[in-house]
Amino acid sequence: MADYDVIVIGAGLGGLSAGALLSAQGRKVLILEQSARIGGCCSSFERDGFRFDVGASIVEIIKPIEDVFKKLGTTLQAEIDLISCDPVMSVLRKDGSNLTIPFSLEKTGALIRSIAPEDGKRWDDFVDFCAEMADVSLETFFGMPADSMLDMLKMVNHQPRLVKYLPVFLSSYQQILERFFKDERVLQCMGYQSLYFGLPPALVPGPYAMIPYTEQMGIYYPRGGMIQIPAALLRVGEKFGLQIKYNSPVSRVIIRDHRAVGVQLEDGSEISASVIVSDINAKTLYLKLIGDEYLSRLSRKGIQSYAYSKAVPMLYVGVDFEPPLESHHNLIAATPEDINQYWWNHVETGQLDYETVGLVCWPTRSDASLAPQGCHVLNIIPEGFYHLADKNWDAIKDTFIEKEIDYYSKFAVPGLKEHVRFAECSTPLDFERQLRLPQGAIYALQQDIAAQAIFRPAARSKNIRGLYLVGASTHPGGGVPSTIASGLIASNLIQTFEN
Ligand SMILES: Cc1cc2nc3c(=O)[nH]c(=O)nc-3n(C[C@H](O)[C@H](O)[C@H](O)COP(=O)(O)OP(=O)(O)OC[C@H]3O[C@@H](n4cnc5c(N)ncnc54)[C@H](O)[C@@H]3O)c2cc1C
Secondary structure: OOOEEEEEEOOOHHHHHHHHHHHHOOOOEEEEOOOOOOOOOOOEEEEOOEEEEOOOOOEEOOHHHHHHHHHOOOOHHHHOOEEEOOOOEEEEOOOOOOEEEOOOHHHHHHHHHHHOHHHHHHHHHHHHHHHHHHHHHHOOOOOOOOOOHHHHHHHHHHOHHHHHHHHHHOOEHHHHHHHHOOOHHHHOOOOHHHHHHOOOOOOOEHHHHHHHHHHHHOEEEEOOOOOHHHHHHHHHHHHOOOEEEOOOOEEEEEEEOOEEEEEEEOOOOEEEEEEEEEOOOHHHHHHHHHOHHHOOHHHHHHHHHOOEOOOOOEEEEEEOOOOOOOOOEEEEOOOHHHHHHHHHHHHOOOOOOOOOOEEEEOHHHOOHHHOOOOOEEEEEEEOOOOOOOOOOHHHHHHHHHHHHHHHHHHOOOOOHHHHEEEEEEEOHHHHHHHHOOHHHOOOOEOOOHHHOHHHOOOOEOOOOEOEEEOOOOOOOOOOHHHHHHHHHHHHHHHHHHOO
């Protein structure tokens, strides 16, 4: 008799979502988390009276999250006070002529028409194109397994209109956008978002070009910080008996006869379970916690071939003034081509650029309780990467913080430098050490076309029976809604195959 029905490795969003859903199925579930905190990349911490988000700083596309809470017998709205961010975002231009995108398809169309009438006409076509694509993909791609060709056929059978969008997968994000828009200022509002998938517009698969449309379905921030999302999953799961152990790093998955039967912790203790669910990077899981001797030759080559996704540094800044921004979410203006150039010239060469594209999140615009009276919180993501050509992140961290605050003070947040009360940074190396994200990879594995759906590590392991994957490493990939959706996909598979 095993100690538990299910052990989940990691209390990230995928692990908590799976853990809660499996507990609701009546299973005895234990989550083992190596750190002292839930949420992994989607969490929050406090310093000097400010509450900062560790990584994820906004939520878009909430339908998959609503589906999970519904399956848990409650609603997302009952569990989390989601604040709708209006306007959707501002695009910060170096000459100060910023553009603020309203939370309204019509008003956004009018804004685009006022900048470039021809592009304004095509906005309506873009909206029609994306609305149907979002409709067919949200209930299939984000909610169903994609482990095999049969799974893909089941998706098409469930939603035949998907076929119409298959050719879009063969186009890039940039090609889809440029099919509709030509004006540089309009494209400057849509280039950066490709990095939400961890790659430049030339390499992100076409369907994700619907982001400037899906942003209009809502951008949300949970009152109390991003940690409210994992906290709600844990709270609801605990009502069904879900258990969690902190400071419990798993060092090995125990395999017998090609079946996962338990885990070994770093302190040497062992816990047995009938099913193991992994929410950690799939390369770490298969190559370190399991060992490639358990993999078929093809799987070994496959898992080794995945590239880690992009890494970013994150600045946590507490200020004692109201930042002169208009939106919760602010992007430095960049056309798709600007982002490509940044990628080829910096990410690919390891040459850090202190004055490049990036994002400023202003959570206290939505929730004042995150900072002391009269103060504000800013989360700044200046683009960056793990491998520096001739430096080490630890050695440059202080200079990096200083230079980025200088740069963002110049035009993005004028006055910032004079009002800093607290400034810290998680570099890609810090993320690797604290969250065990190999190479600081924020979406686990790269998300190009060769690592999507059936090409991503399977939710139900093909090599080890009783082993399931959730989180950014598996379909539908990285991001808050996708990783929560992966928990639903895995729990449904476990219900089918593990009774
Ligand atoms: C800087 C940054 C900004 C982001 N911004 C956004 C955003 O604005 N919106 C958005 O949608 N997404 C964003 N993301 C992505 C999103 O946060 C992640 O894709 C998602 O939260 C990952 O969830 P996960 O389930 O894959 O697990 P993770 O968050 O990776 O959590 C895995 C957990 O496993 C634990 N663990 C690791 N190894 C072990 C072990 N051996 N034993 C036990 N426990 C272990 C870790 O401590 C961690 O808690 C961002 C990510 C980062 C880092």
